[in-house]
Amino acid sequence: METIEFEHPVARSLLTKLRERSTPPDEFRKIAYRLGFMLAVEATRNLGTLPLTVETPMENTLGEECAEYPMLLPVMRAGLGLLAPFMELLPESPVAFIAMKRDEKTGKADWLYDSIANIQGRDLIILDPMLATAGTARSVIDYVLAKGAESITMVSIVASPEGIYRLRDYDNLTFITVSVDRELDENWFILPGLGDFGDRLYKGK
Numbered sequence: 130m131e132t133i134e135f136e137h138p139v140a141r142s143l144l145t146k147l148r149e150r151s152t153p154p155d156e157f158r159k160i161a162y163r164l165g166f167m168l169a170v171e172a173t174r175n176l177g178t179l180p181l182t183v184e185t186p187m188e189n190t191l192g193e194e195c196a197e198y199p200m201l202l203p204v205m206r207a208g209l210g211l212l213a214p215f216m217e218l219l220p221e222s223p224v225a226f227i228a229m230k231r232d233e234k235t236g237k238a239d240w241l242y243d244s245i246a247n248i249q250g251r252d253l254i255i256l257d258p259m260l261a262t263a264g265t266a267r268s269v270i271d272y273v274l275a276k277g278a279e280s281i282t283m284v285s286i287v288a289s290p291e292g293i294y295r296l297r298d299y300d301n302l303t304f305i306t307v308s309v310d311r312e313l314d315e316n317w318f319i320l321p322g323l324g325d326f327g328d329r330l331y332k333g334k
C-alpha cells in the first residue's frame with residue numbers, strides 16, 4: 130500500500146472546522162464537500178490521458194483528454210458525504226454503492242447492501258472519510274478484489290495509525306488521508322478525531 134497524507138493548508142483548516150464539536154450539520158456538510166473536492170483532485174492526479182488537438186481562437190494546439198473514468202464507491206453512510214464533490218469532478222464516472230455498519234460494541238463491520246455489478250479490470254475510488262480499526266475498509270477491499278477490481282484508491286479524511294497498519298499488505302492500494310491521528314480509544318473511535326462522521330452528516334441537531 131502507498132499512503133499519501135494530503136498536505137495542504139486549506140485542507141488542514143477545513144479539517145479543523147470539521148473537528149470542532151459546535152460545527153452544525155449544514156456547515157459540516159459544506160466543509161466536507163469542499164474538502165472532498167480537494168481530495169478528488171489529489172485522488173485523480175495519475176489518471177491516464179490521450180492526446181487531443183483543439184482549435185483555440187488563435188491556432189490549433191495539442192491538449193489532452195481523460196482516457197479513463199474510475200468507478201466511485203462510497204461506503205454508506207459516511208462515504209456519501211464525499212460523493213457529490215467526486216461526481217462534480219468526474220461526471221463520467223460510474224457510481225456503485227456499498228453499505229457497511231460497525232457494531233459499536235465489537236468494532237466489527239457487517240455488510241448490509243451493495244450495488245456492485247461488473248468491476249472486472251476496473252480502477253475504483255472507495256470513499257469513506259473515517260479509517261479506525263480498518264475492519265470496514267478491509268471487508269470492502271477484499272470484496273472488490275474478489276470481484277476483479279484492478280486497482281483501488283481509498284480516500285479518507287481521518288485515519289488511525291492502527292487502521293493504516295492493518296492495510297499495509299495490499300499491493301494495489303493507494304490510501305489518501307488528510308490526517309493520521311493519534312490513536313483509537315477503547316470504543317474504537319479515533320482520537321482526537323471528529324466523532325461519528327455519519328451522525329454529524331445526517332443526525333441533525
Ligand code: PRP
Nearest residue numbers: 205206207230231261262263264265327
Ligand atoms: C464508520 C466509518 C467507517 C467505519 C470505520 O461507519 O464511516 O465506515 O466506521 O471504522 P472501522 O475502520 O473501525 O471499520 P459506521 O459503520 O459507523 O457507519 P455509518 O457510516 O453509517 O456511520
Ligand code: URA
Nearest residue numbers: 261318319324325326
Ligand atoms: N467512525 C467514525 O465515524 N468515527 C470514528 O472515530 C471511528 C469510526
